[in-house]
Amino acid sequence: MGENMKLPTLQEIFDAHDGLGSDKWATYFATYDSHFARYRQQPITLLEIGVQNGGSLEIWGKYFKSATRILGCDIDDRCSELTFQDDRIAVFIGDANSVETREAILADTATFDIIVDDGSHMVSDVIQSFALYFPSIKPGGAYVVEDLHTSYWEDFGGSSDLELSSMGFFKLLADVVNKEFWRNSRTDFNLLKSYAERYSIALSDVDLDIDEIAFANSICIVRKGVGRKENRRHIAGHIFKVNGGAAAFRSGGPELVADLHIADRLTGATEKQEQFVNVTASALDNIGEIERLRSEVSDGRREMEKLHASLKSSNAELRSAGEALKLSNSELKSASEALQKLQGEIAALRNSTSWKITAPIRRALTAIRRRST
Structure with missing residues (x-):
C-alpha cells in the first residue's frame, strides 16, 4: 500500500x-x-x-x-x-x-x-x-x-x-x-x-x-x-547564557546523579514509595476491620428490627388483653350490681308483712318434710 x-x-x-x-x-x-x-x-x-x-x-x-x-x-x-x-x-x-x-x-x-x-x-x-x-x-x-x-x-x-x-x-x-x-x-x-x-x-x-x-x-x-x-539527557546548541552549568552536566547514570546532587532525593523517594506500600497494607487491614464492624452494626440493626417487631406484636397482644380485661371488669360490675339488687329484693321480702304472716306455714311444711324423710 x-x-x-x-x-x-x-x-x-x-x-x-x-x-x-x-x-x-x-x-x-x-x-x-x-x-x-x-x-x-x-x-x-x-x-x-x-x-x-x-x-x-x-x-x-x-x-x-x-x-x-x-x-x-x-x-x-x-x-x-x-x-x-x-x-x-x-x-x-x-x-x-x-x-x-x-x-x-x-x-x-x-x-x-x-x-x-x-x-x-x-x-x-x-x-x-x-x-x-x-x-x-x-x-x-x-x-x-x-x-x-x-x-x-x-x-x-x-x-x-x-x-x-x-x-x-x-x-x-x-x-x-x-x-x-x-x-x-x-x-x-x-x-x-x-x-x-x-x-x-x-x-x-x-x-x-x-x-x-x-x-x-x-x-x-x-x-x-x-x-x-536509561533516560539520558541530550543537549543541543552551544550558547548557554542563562544556565551555563546545564551544558557541563554529564548525560546520565551515577555521574549525572553526582553532578545534580540528587542522590539524597532518590533515597528519599524510594523510602516514600516503600512507605506507601506499608501504609496501603495497614489501610487495607483497617478497611477490613471497618467492614467487620459495619457487618456487626448491620446485624445489630436487623436484630433490633426483629425485637421492635416482636415488641410491637406484644403491645398489640397487651392491648387486646387490656380490652378483654376491661370487658370482664364491666361484666363483673354488672353481675355485682345485679347481685346487690337481688339481695336487696330478698331482704325486702323477708321484712315484708306477708313473709311474717306465712312464717308458721313454712315451719309446718319444713316439719312435714323432715318426717317424710
Missing part, C-alpha cells in the same frame, strides 16, 4: 462491517486509531479476551490486514459454534486465567503485539489477566483493558483505589514508568505487593518494563518497553 494512501479508520471499518455482531463504546475508536497506527501494516499477532459474538475478531482482521494471527478467548461454550472465513482467526474456549486455557493459547502463539482484555471486567479477573499475559507481550507491544468504568462498581468487585480497584492498579503502574527516578536500585520491596497479595498473583514492579500508560474514557493502554534503557 502506498504511503500516501489513507487507511480506513476503525470506526469506518466498524460501521461498514456486515458479519458477526460486535459493539464498542464510541470513544474507543479514536483512541485505538491513535495508539494502533504503528501496527496497522505490521505482521502482528493479536489476542482478545472475551469475544462474545465474534464480530470484533473479524473487524480486527480487516483493521490489521497484515496480521499473521488473531486469537480470541471466551468462557462461553456457545462461542465454539462461531465460524470465520478468515483462517488467521481462531477462538479458544475456557477461562483465560486458568492454567489449561493459557497454556493452550500460548502453545498456538507464544507472544503477541496486542492483547485486548474485554472479558468479565471483574476487578480480580482484570488484574490477574494482566499479570498472566503482559509477560507475553512483545517489546513495544500494547496491552489494552476495556470497560474500566466497572472498576467503580461493587458488583464487579470494584471500589476505591485504596481498596485495590483495577483503576487504582493501572494508575499505580504510572509510577513503574518512572521507577528509575525513585527505585534507586533497591529490590527489597515491591510497589505492587498489596495487589499481588490481594489477588494471589506473581507480580513485582521490578520485573515490569513499561514505556507508556495512556488513559481514555473507560480504557487503558499499557505499552511494553523495548528493553529498559
Whole structure:
C-alpha cells in the first residue's frame, strides 16, 4: 500500500462491517486509531479476551490486514459454534486465567503485539489477566483493558483505589514508568505487593518494563518497553547564557546523579514509595476491620428490627388483653350490681308483712318434710 494512501479508520471499518455482531463504546475508536497506527501494516499477532459474538475478531482482521494471527478467548461454550472465513482467526474456549486455557493459547502463539482484555471486567479477573499475559507481550507491544468504568462498581468487585480497584492498579503502574527516578536500585520491596497479595498473583514492579500508560474514557493502554534503557539527557546548541552549568552536566547514570546532587532525593523517594506500600497494607487491614464492624452494626440493626417487631406484636397482644380485661371488669360490675339488687329484693321480702304472716306455714311444711324423710 502506498504511503500516501489513507487507511480506513476503525470506526469506518466498524460501521461498514456486515458479519458477526460486535459493539464498542464510541470513544474507543479514536483512541485505538491513535495508539494502533504503528501496527496497522505490521505482521502482528493479536489476542482478545472475551469475544462474545465474534464480530470484533473479524473487524480486527480487516483493521490489521497484515496480521499473521488473531486469537480470541471466551468462557462461553456457545462461542465454539462461531465460524470465520478468515483462517488467521481462531477462538479458544475456557477461562483465560486458568492454567489449561493459557497454556493452550500460548502453545498456538507464544507472544503477541496486542492483547485486548474485554472479558468479565471483574476487578480480580482484570488484574490477574494482566499479570498472566503482559509477560507475553512483545517489546513495544500494547496491552489494552476495556470497560474500566466497572472498576467503580461493587458488583464487579470494584471500589476505591485504596481498596485495590483495577483503576487504582493501572494508575499505580504510572509510577513503574518512572521507577528509575525513585527505585534507586533497591529490590527489597515491591510497589505492587498489596495487589499481588490481594489477588494471589506473581507480580513485582521490578520485573515490569513499561514505556507508556495512556488513559481514555473507560480504557487503558499499557505499552511494553523495548528493553529498559536509561533516560539520558541530550543537549543541543552551544550558547548557554542563562544556565551555563546545564551544558557541563554529564548525560546520565551515577555521574549525572553526582553532578545534580540528587542522590539524597532518590533515597528519599524510594523510602516514600516503600512507605506507601506499608501504609496501603495497614489501610487495607483497617478497611477490613471497618467492614467487620459495619457487618456487626448491620446485624445489630436487623436484630433490633426483629425485637421492635416482636415488641410491637406484644403491645398489640397487651392491648387486646387490656380490652378483654376491661370487658370482664364491666361484666363483673354488672353481675355485682345485679347481685346487690337481688339481695336487696330478698331482704325486702323477708321484712315484708306477708313473709311474717306465712312464717308458721313454712315451719309446718319444713316439719312435714323432715318426717317424710
